[in-house]
Amino acid sequence: MNKTLAEMSQxxxxxxxxxxxxxxxxxxxxxxxxxxxxxxxxxxLWEELQEWENRQESPP
Known part of the structure; x- marks a missing residue:
């Protein structure tokens, strides 16, 4: 997987x-x-990574 998650489709x-x-x-x-x-x-795993990315992008 050379692409980032954002660059890949599900x-x-x-x-x-x-x-x-x-x-x-x-x-x-x-x-x-x-x-x-x-x-x-x-x-x-895709769903969990999407949730994790959303938490990382959300302000504290």
């Missing part, structure tokens, strides 16, 4: 995260996460 971010999770899962065959769970986790 779809691109989720795709990138899920594809990296899938690649990482090949190095640990004992773990059997589903692709659907990887996508859900990436979507949740």
């Amino acid at each position: 779809k691109a971010f989720v795709y990138e995260c899920a594809s990296r999770a899938l690649a990482a899962s090949f190095s640990n065959p004992a773990a059997k996460p589903s692709i659907a769970s990887m996508v859900r986790d990436a979507e949740k």
